[in-house]
Amino acid sequence: MEMNEKNDADLEKDQPSGHNQHPSFHGPGFSTEAQIDSSTNALAAMGNPFPPGLWNPPGQNFGLSETNTNAMITGHPFSSFLGMLSAAVPTYAGPSGFMDCGTGFPSLNGGNLGPMMDHPFPRNQPLGSFQNGTEPSREIEMTVDEGCKDGVSLAADRQQGDTEGSHGVDASKEFSKPGCSGGVCQDEGPSVSSAKKRKRSGQDRGVKHVQEGSQQLATVVAKQEKDNDEKDGPKRPISASRKSNGKQTEDNSDAPKEDYIHIRARSGQATNSHSLAERVRREKISERMKFLQDLVPGCSKVIGKAVMLDEIINYVQSLQRQVEFLSMKLSTVNPALDFNIERILSKDFFQSQGTPASSAFGFLPENSHHFLHQPKHSQAALHGIVNPTDAFGRVTNAQMPNNFDGEFHNVTGMPFSLFNDQESNVEP
Amino acid sequence: MGGAKRRGKPAGAAAAAGPAQTKWRSGTQERIYGRRLLDALRATRLPQTQPQPRAVKAAADSALALTARGQSRWSRAILLAGAASCRRRVLVKAGGKIRRHRRPQARAALEASKAAAAASAGEPPVLKERKVKDRLRVLGRLVPGCRKLQAPDLLEETADYMAALEMQVKTMRALADAFAAAQLSSPQPPSQAPEASAAGDEAEMER
Numbered sequence: 001m002e003m004n005e006k007n008d009a010d011l012e013k014d015q016p017s018g019h020n021q022h023p024s025f026h027g028p029g030f031s032t033e034a035q036i037d038s039s040t041n042a043l044a045a046m047g048n049p050f051p052p053g054l055w056n057p058p059g060q061n062f063g064l065s066e067t068n069t070n071a072m073i074t075g076h077p078f079s080s081f082l083g084m085l086s087a088a089v090p091t092y093a094g095p096s097g098f099m100d101c102g103t104g105f106p107s108l109n110g111g112n113l114g115p116m117m118d119h120p121f122p123r124n125q126p127l128g129s130f131q132n133g134t135e136p137s138r139e140i141e142m143t144v145d146e147g148c149k150d151g152v153s154l155a156a157d158r159q160q161g162d163t164e165g166s167h168g169v170d171a172s173k174e175f176s177k178p179g180c181s182g183g184v185c186q187d188e189g190p191s192v193s194s195a196k197k198r199k200r201s202g203q204d205r206g207v208k209h210v211q212e213g214s215q216q217l218a219t220v221v222a223k224q225e226k227d228n229d230e231k232d233g234p235k236r237p238i239s240a241s242r243k244s245n246g247k248q249t250e251d252n253s254d255a256p257k258e259d260y261i262h263i264r265a266r267s268g269q270a271t272n273s274h275s276l277a278e279r280v281r282r283e284k285i286s287e288r289m290k291f292l293q294d295l296v297p298g299c300s301k302v303i304g305k306a307v308m309l310d311e312i313i314n315y316v317q318s319l320q321r322q323v324e325f326l327s328m329k330l331s332t333v334n335p336a337l338d339f340n341i342e343r344i345l346s347k348d349f350f351q352s353q354g355t356p357a358s359s360a361f362g363f364l365p366e367n368s369h370h371f372l373h374q375p376k377h378s379q380a381a382l383h384g385i386v387n388p389t390d391a392f393g394r395v396t397n398a399q400m401p402n403n404f405d406g407e408f409h410n411v412t413g414m415p416f417s418l419f420n421d422q423e424s425n426v427e428p
Numbered sequence: 429m430g431g432a433k434r435r436g437k438p439a440g441a442a443a444a445a446g447p448a449q450t451k452w453r454s455g456t457q458e459r460i461y462g463r464r465l466l467d468a469l470r471a472t473r474l475p476q477t478q479p480q481p482r483a484v485k486a487a488a489d490s491a492l493a494l495t496a497r498g499q500s501r502w503s504r505a506i507l508l509a510g511a512a513s514c515r516r517r518v519l520v521k522a523g524g525k526i527r528r529h530r531r532p533q534a535r536a537a538l539e540a541s542k543a544a545a546a547a548s549a550g551e552p553p554v555l556k557e558r559k560v561k562d563r564l565r566v567l568g569r570l571v572p573g574c575r576k577l578q579a580p581d582l583l584e585e586t587a588d589y590m591a592a593l594e595m596q597v598k599t600m601r602a603l604a605d606a607f608a609a610a611q612l613s614s615p616q617p618p619s620q621a622p623e624a625s626a627a628g629d630e631a632e633m634e635r
Contacts, residue, residue, distance in 0.1 A: 281579075328484070333604060
């Protein structure tokens with residue numbers, strides 16, 4: 001691929017512009033913006049389990065990257081491009097974008113792109129050209145494939161991130177999944193090997209701690225270097241990587257990177273890349289188990305994955321059973337209602353949403369004023385009172401049946417009705 | 429189906445951005461879901477047939493998946509399953525149907541694996557791994573659309589699914605109680621008896 005060849009040639013220089021500009025879809029070798037642009041295509045092509053639409057939230061950043069990358073050509077390539085990416089990355093790391101990307105995981109709220117990392121994105125080879133740069137160790141490393149040790153771009157990215165002080169490369173690294181075929185990575189040459197080393201360390205960093213200090217990064221990097229020496233690959237970049245890692249270390253210690261996500265290689269533990277990756281994976285799993293423990297009531301004292309999973313399964317099954325039971329109950333209740341009752345009911349229902357359901361027994365639904373007399377519903381009643389309850393409630397509720405009657409008559413199936421409803425509904 | 433599904437997904441950051449817990453426990457989500465559920469229930473009543481609990485449950489689950497805005501794997505699985513079977517008169521969520529059969533199987537499989545693990549004299553670490561793996565498999569079957577998911581993703585989906593289920597139970601219970609109270613207050617003697625018994629049964633169902 002011409003892009004790859006260019007990267008090979010430019011490995012020793014700061015020439016990211018070339019590969020960065022090509023949004024064409026190549027196999028493993030993607031430019032940063034190519035990845036960003038064609039991430040959706042890549043997802044489809046790579047058989048991504050998640051539909052491309054998943055990446056809609058970050059879509060807004062793509063435009064950013066495109067425009068900035070063009071500007072990069074003329075000006076200093078690295079800083080502008082990486083600066084752009086750094087601007088983009090916070091958005092990626094933003095809770096809104098990613099939490100809604102199917103993660104909703106609390107611990108990852110602090111700008112952690114871990115869950116996103118789990119998507120099989122193609123690796124970003126061209127980032128190998130960033131070797132010279134020292135980016136801040138702000139790597140949002142994904143550990144989807146711990147087995148993939150050929151993170152050319154990842155390793156390179158981390159290095160350059162230190163110097164550049166931008167997190168842009170991290171964004172590209174997000175997309176660069178280490179799953180890229182090893183053969184292609186090896187062809188990169190020196191940048192590949194160094195990238196490999198750094199990528200390994202990066203991927204070991206994993207998703208966990210946003211607040212990890214840069215010193216820890218240095219520790220891991222140092223250990224990674226030792227590991228990398230053992231790996232097969234061209235020896236040429238070793239010295240280069242060491243040097244850059246040294247620089248990287250200094251830069252890391254200078255500026256604490258908040259969003260850097262990496263795993264500290266604990267002393268005394270194996271620092272083999274495999275075990276590090278496994279440890280990252282294990283920590284991810286244990287972190288999520290802890291979160292689930294908080295979610296499941298009465299599981300604070302349970303220790304151990306098996307028992308915990310048992311409790312989780314029990315709880316989920318009981319919840320599903322409850323849903324079934326309630327749906328049965330609702331089905332019996334439904335036919336007995338006419339629209340008048342429904343209107344009153346919907347008014348009461350929406351007003352009492354904030355209060356626990358058990359208190360529903362205590363209120364009379366005939367008149368909304370009755371809510372005032374119920375202490376439990378005092379707060380809910382205030383909601384109703386703030387608006388002109390009767391008028392507003394009755395008007396909206398009166399309109400609702402009419403609208404829905406018209407809509408639902410044409411509806412053949414539930415999903416369609418729900419979808420139509422979504423269109424016409426005004427979300428509160 | 430694809431179009432409908434795309435509509436369900438937000439173009440950008442959704443309103444509730446945060447951990448699954450707070451997202452699903454916010455009052456806004458409850459209201460959104462409640463409204464959707466109400467409309468869905470009205471839709472189920474249109475055919476003028478005896479509203480089956482399955483249809484109600486399918487409607488409730490589809491509404492829940494819609495409220496999730498397609499951001500989680502299980503919600504997408506539910507929406508796809510619902511859309512696929514929309515032509516059928518009886519709207520049975522495909523995943524739900526299978527789950528109904530599997531749930532007892534899942535429990536049985538879990539216990540069988542437990543017994544097998546206890547019987548075999550393997551090393552503790554291997555045993556524990558197998559137990560954990562079996563349970564993870566069972567969990568994957570429980571959460572819709574997460575059968576072939578690995579551990580970290582599966583646990584994440586489970587967290588989101590659990591929070592969503594809790595909200596669904598809360599909302600449906602409120603709706604059912606409001607219905608019951610409305611019926612109690614209105615002069616409908618025949619319906620009061622089943623309502624009271626249903627309420628009593630549900631109280632027993634409490635964990």
